Amino acid sequence: MLFQAQIVPHAVPFAYDLTILNATAVSGGFSGAAVFKATTSDGRLLAIRRTPKSVALPPQRMKKLHGLLQQMSQSGCQLIPVPLMPARAEAQNHGGKHRSAVPWLQVEGNLWQIEPWMPGSSLDGHQLTGLHLRAALIALNQFHQVATEAIRIVGSNDWFLNATRPSPGVIRRLWIVAELREGLLQELQDRLRVDADERFRYLAARVCQTLTLWLPWLQSELTALAVIPFAVQPVLRDIWRAHVLFKDCEVTGLIDLSATASDHVTIDLARLLRSWFGADISSIRNAIDEYQSRQILSSTERRLLQTLDASTVLLSPVTWLRRRLESGDSETSSGDVIARLTELTDVAETFQPLFAA
Template sequence: MQVSRSDRWLQIARRFLPTGTVCESTRLSTGGFSGAEVVEVRTNDGRYALRGVPVQSAQPAAILQRHEWLRFLAEQGLPVAVPLRDALSGNTLIAFDNSVWQMEPWLPGTSVGGNELTPAQLTSMLHTLARLHLCSADFRPAAADSAFCSRRGVSPAIVERRARIRDWTTERLVLAADALAHAPAEFRVVASQILAGYFLRSIVIDEELRQLESVTFPLAPCWRDLWKSHVLFTGDQVTGLIDPHAAQVDNVATDLSRLLGSLFGDDFAKWKSALDLYEELRPLSLEEHRLLRVLDRSGVLLSGMTWLTRWREGTIPAEQMKDVVERLEVFAGRLSAI
């Protein structure tokens, strides 16, 4: 007898829950860039997020190191979800049906857009992020060779983004432009704007990145994909930081550039107000301020190109196309202002 997908999810979820727990599940997303499958699990005691990643793309050692970091942050009072342990093995990651799975409590709250943020919410957000960075700098993993060890060095984001720019060869750009002739009209228009902006600005931004490639910064575990939808509020207080699956060691500027760019775009007066709040707890050096700006500009340059790649690979579900186009329109607008 074939097991239904829902029964399969519940079978996995029960590995992390007390014996006899009654639960039900709903799939939230599947596929995407990482191939992850995310399922909401509901029980009488609360809600949980169950996440599975295909074995071929999973990096179990790195995931377990991230779990160790999240436990440390939670112990310091940060509003993060700590993965549950499998009742049988005690592990926070289990292999099942060609995927590796983890489950964590569902954090309370809702996200808030930049224009809707109250002064108290903005303060809570920037102070929470500063506390996270200060705690992360003190994090000492059990393994001395852990990828989550703090150190001083070149920002990995700089190296990674220069490599991504190199990967967009002239031939690849021409092929992308030709392929857009077959794209849906609404996607084709904005994607063409993104491509044109990349042609005009990639050399300048690559040079900005190159100038920082020899500068060393304090590096510690960072969220790296912390944008406005990943910060949850209950009232004026941050009650959840979610989706830490891109976390790795880098400079704090990676989180600040991602978050403030998603909230405020090119409104740099609001950037300054937010950074002033952050620096009440964690001052930034002049070089970190410079890095923050370059990471924002290079993020704008490359984010739209990432969506072009996803479209060509067929990994954008049809039901998400409207949201993708809206996001690309934001990137195109910011790119034109660089």
Template sequence: MSPNPLPVVARYGARTAGLRWEPVGGGFSGAAVWRGTEPDGTPRLALKAWPADFPPSRLAAIHARVALLTHLPYVPRVHATPGGDTVVVVAGRAWDLSSWADGEPERGEPSAARVSSAAAALAAVHAAWRTSATGPAPAVLRRLGVIADWDANRPVPAGPFGDAVRRALRTLPPFLAVARSALQPWAARPVPLQPCLVDVWPEHVRFSGNAVVGLIDFGAVQTDHVAVDLARLFGGFPGPSRLGAGLAAYRAAGGRCDESDAFAQLLADTGVACAAAAWVARGGPPSAAPRLTALLDRLSP
């Protein structure tokens, strides 16, 4: 059952007064999102109920990272209650309120101008979060962990998700074997590390014309190598890979990616099979069947 947003809305006082609230989804994680609109239909705010197991302390840490991006107009602002809290906990669940992100995601093959704009937006985020830390890339270790946990004899659930799981059990083993061999040399190799978005898919980047006007969903922010964001975003568009063009535009915009393009390509190439394996291990939810199927389709010749 979807949680009731109205007790949370009331916590924000005048900021939310007079707005109408309508549910707009929330993805596969168990989150739920509402859009707050003016009486004339203009969207103003996004209210998010985070998954029930998402710690409020983690959300507060994410807000601290996002606060470093207030100079970037395409990053939604996180709003506080009159008491100064950016995280509201109601019925044991963490909530937050942010400005509504305008624009629309690219649903087809992006133009060169949109690739350049997205790369520049990502470079600016990374520049604000840059550190001097080094260590093995967590993206590599996560992928190796998914491969190590792969179980081809796992129970298959019923329904459409079960159909996708059966296909994955047939399809994934050779891809995971290749991924293990390719990733292993990087398992102990130190690389530059800093906060990254980690889960930045094309649908999270909003455009108006060729300009980026919105960048949403910071829920997976964690320390990693910047190539994980480049691989996920530019390897996620349909059609021919935009990763090479994205990397060139990223560096032209001042982004630092010290490793060769081959490292980002490795993360892109192994990310699809490992993401599919992670969905299988997660066991759903049933609504994730299209996402798992889409990942498997990308592995088909």
């Protein structure tokens, strides 16, 4: 038997009443989060997710997300993996209070979730055909429509709601831009110009130069949009090329849904298209035209899309620079980090707004 307790603690399959034959790590992050692909004795493929409790979502939000995904699945959206409920989740009493079942198990300092392993593979932009793109945009639109209807059934809460209000993504990014212009950008320049890793140092300098050029314009656009109400609803927020799975030319899965929250649908469109097409503005514009064959965007929504796209391009490299700065790491960066930061930097350097003025 290939399954090892040091990979997934025995308490996890026991709680879910599973016999795991093997479990292989397929992804991991700086936080200690990881995903394992597991095979069970009855032939099922499962995704087992480990998340350190210190970086996990608030428990109430995790429960509400599970309820939303469950309702969406019941309403016919078969592209999303709904976390399983532990089979042996015994009722617990704490101070005489009943604790309801939750779709995760805590083992020491980690939260564990199990969900179906979705079939298919992700595609890079150069592998994407027109048929793939059309299928992806249809799937994205379906997710948005079913999510909106699901909220009408399960009700609204702090994280998942249908409403008319300014885009939370705009407000959040405006705060980041203000922080950069009020001193963080200068700190990044000063500290990272002496970084021990020559490759990281070179990329950081390019990113900071690009930010110096574009931040005034971006701040102006975000400020204008921050007071305009838009239709917000549950969206994926963290959708990018690795999270859309295909088999042949059909979408078979939308995965890694923990970032789901309410915002305008264009936040998903901006992030997904840039992840596929990078600096290829022509292909992005064509994809937006394809999207609008199903979901017309007003002129104000197109401006929102352009600004969310701009902030995606210009601010994404900042995450990597801040992580390096705050960690105080003097070691050589891994090849994966340099490759990802190089891709983001190349796109940021060639940034132009999506639509002509």
